[in-house]
Amino acid sequence: MQIRHRLMLSAFGRAMELAMRVGVLGTGTVGRAIAARLAELGHEVAVGTRDVASIMARTEPDARGNPPFSEWAEARPDVRVASFADAAAAGELIVNATSGAGSLRSLAAAGEDNLAGKVLLDVANPLDFSAGVPPTLLVKDTDSLGEQIQRAFPQARVVKALNTMNALVMVHPDRVPGDHSVFLSGDDPDAKQMVTDLLRGFGWSADNIVDLGGIRSARGVEMYLPLWLSLRQAVGTGDFNIHVVRA
Amino acid sequence: MQIRHRLMLSAFGRAMELAMRVGVLGTGTVGRAIAARLAELGHEVAVGTRDVASIMARTEPDARGNPPFSEWAEARPDVRVASFADAAAAGELIVNATSGAGSLRSLAAAGEDNLAGKVLLDVANPLDFSAGVPPTLLVKDTDSLGEQIQRAFPQARVVKALNTMNALVMVHPDRVPGDHSVFLSGDDPDAKQMVTDLLRGFGWSADNIVDLGGIRSARGVEMYLPLWLSLRQAVGTGDFNIHVVRA
Numbered sequence: 001m002q003i004r005h006r007l008m009l010s011a012f013g014r015a016m017e018l019a020m021r022v023g024v025l026g027t028g029t030v031g032r033a034i035a036a037r038l039a040e041l042g043h044e045v046a047v048g049t050r051d052v053a054s055i056m057a058r059t060e061p062d063a064r065g066n067p068p069f070s071e072w073a074e075a076r077p078d079v080r081v082a083s084f085a086d087a088a089a090a091g092e093l094i095v096n097a098t099s100g101a102g103s104l105r106s107l108a109a110a111g112e113d114n115l116a117g118k119v120l121l122d123v124a125n126p127l128d129f130s131a132g133v134p135p136t137l138l139v140k141d142t143d144s145l146g147e148q149i150q151r152a153f154p155q156a157r158v159v160k161a162l163n164t165m166n167a168l169v170m171v172h173p174d175r176v177p178g179d180h181s182v183f184l185s186g187d188d189p190d191a192k193q194m195v196t197d198l199l200r201g202f203g204w205s206a207d208n209i210v211d212l213g214g215i216r217s218a219r220g221v222e223m224y225l226p227l228w229l230s231l232r233q234a235v236g237t238g239d240f241n242i243h244v245v246r247a
Numbered sequence: 248m249q250i251r252h253r254l255m256l257s258a259f260g261r262a263m264e265l266a267m268r269v270g271v272l273g274t275g276t277v278g279r280a281i282a283a284r285l286a287e288l289g290h291e292v293a294v295g296t297r298d299v300a301s302i303m304a305r306t307e308p309d310a311r312g313n314p315p316f317s318e319w320a321e322a323r324p325d326v327r328v329a330s331f332a333d334a335a336a337a338g339e340l341i342v343n344a345t346s347g348a349g350s351l352r353s354l355a356a357a358g359e360d361n362l363a364g365k366v367l368l369d370v371a372n373p374l375d376f377s378a379g380v381p382p383t384l385l386v387k388d389t390d391s392l393g394e395q396i397q398r399a400f401p402q403a404r405v406v407k408a409l410n411t412m413n414a415l416v417m418v419h420p421d422r423v424p425g426d427h428s429v430f431l432s433g434d435d436p437d438a439k440q441m442v443t444d445l446l447r448g449f450g451w452s453a454d455n456i457v458d459l460g461g462i463r464s465a466r467g468v469e470m471y472l473p474l475w476l477s478l479r480q481a482v483g484t485g486d487f488n489i490h491v492v493r494a
Contacts, residue, residue, distance in 0.1 A: 136388045136389055137388050140387060140388055140470070141383045141384050141387055141473070142383055175494060176492050176493065176494055177492065177494065178492060179492070180490075180492045181489075183474075185477075210478070210481055210482075211481060212477040212478070212480075212481050213477060213480060213481065217477040219473050220471075220473035220474030220475075220476065220477045220478075221474060223387075223470040223471070223472075223473050223474065224470070226388070226466050226467035227430075227459075227467030227468060227471050228467075229467065230432075230459040230460060230464040231457070231459070231491055233459075234457055234458060234459050234460065235457075235491065235493045237493060237494055239493065239494035240491060240492060240494065241491075241492055242428075242489040242490065242491055242492070243489065243490045244482065244487060244488075244489055245424065245425060245426070245427045245488055245489070245490050246423065246482045246484060246486065246487040247422060247423055247424065247484055247486035247487065
């Protein structure tokens with residue numbers, strides 16, 4: 001296995017995660033939240049973007065109304081800003097936090113060789129805003145973005161996770177009280193274990209990490225988005241999630 | 248309003264629901280569970296089917312492996328078996344528990360006039376089993392079965408609910424411990440209130456009934472089905488549900 005999964009057991013038997021090199025692709029809300037949290041947890045983070053010079057030169061809010069990325073990046077000297085390819089090359093684990101509509105293109109720019117053998121955590125949703133809001137899905141039902149990515153990069157070990165909630169809840173699950181669930185879809189058990197450890201680091205308890213099976217199950221978590229959007233309106237806050245309650 | 252919503256307040260201020268006439272369309276697992284529970288709660292129930300003589304003559308399990316409907320019906324003399332049209336005519340409230348693929352046809356057989364002005368609780372899912380299991384969806388993303396039904400029967404007051412869980416959990420929410428959620432979608436607030444009262448009768452607490460908004464939000468609860476199917480496999484029981492947890 002190309003990825004060394006660096007876990008040490010302390011004298012008390014608790015899993016202690018050591019610093020990992022992570023390439024986070026995408027500079028939007030989700031990429032920023034994940035990169036900041038990983039850096040805060042001591043990981044070595046490179047945020048990948050299509051054109052570093054261009055994004056760092058921009059001083060206006062982005063298309064979604066986020067403050068300019070350059071401002072965000074300057075406040076976080078512990079996060080390196082790099083091209084998609086550089087960030088992917090540097091990472092032992094790669095996070096796809098690009099917009100779903102452009103994910104395959106962004107990952108192609110990251111480079112097949114830079115993804116080969118690595119765990120690729122896909123948090124993107126294939127949202128289609130071309131007809132306005134609420135968005136529809138670019139792929140669904142008989143396929144999913146997660147599967148498209150796995151097919152396009154067969155040597156990457158794709159794990160779909162975290163796409164079913166707000167960016168802040170992803171990395172700070174304690175923003176929502178009590179138990180609530182995060183889902184894993186992927187064909188590689190070791191890759192899912194690595195993502196599980198990452199999620200544990202974010203604060204997810206083992207009981208709330210639900211393994212849905214192979215990457216095909218990405219269809220379900222991506223098709224959950226329309227319900228999430230309705231719930232977002234109904235509850236009036238992004239700080240919510242669903243919990244799988246069983247008998 | 249053509250439907251009298253018969254609620255009485257007892258001396259102790261508790262809402263007491265009086266018997267209601269309900270037409271339950273569909274003789275599968277869901278129709279049986281809802282009809283039996285409504286009858287148990289004292290409602291006057293007619294179960295509607297395409298061809299009464301034909302279904303009562305069958306002595307083999309149905310396509311999904313359920314015991315023959317005739318056997319079920321004979322054990323429940325408090326439930327009347329009727330044609331779609333008779334059941335719809337008799338009901339003050341109609342439940343669409345037919346298979347999603349045939350719902351529009353079944354409702355047409357029930358008769359537009361027999362649905363006009365009435366609350367139509369749609370619990371069906373537009374599942375397509377034509378390519379085997381897991382099923383895909385016949386309608387999704389830019390439309391939903393709930394919306395199709397509302398468009399086809401504009402005088403019916405359609406409320407989508409209960410389609411996000413196992414039939415037994417629908418009518419006995421206490422099969423799953425603690426809090427978990429049921430969703431309402433529909434354009435008519437009075438109709439949603441009537442369904443809310445029905446759900447309260449099944450045992451759903453007010454806090455766990457989540458109003459998602461108009462019938463368009465049926466897209467989300469129908470597109471949740473693939474996730475439900477993955478969760479069904481992951482948790483190993485149908486006795487589960489999701490709970491919306493908010494900050």
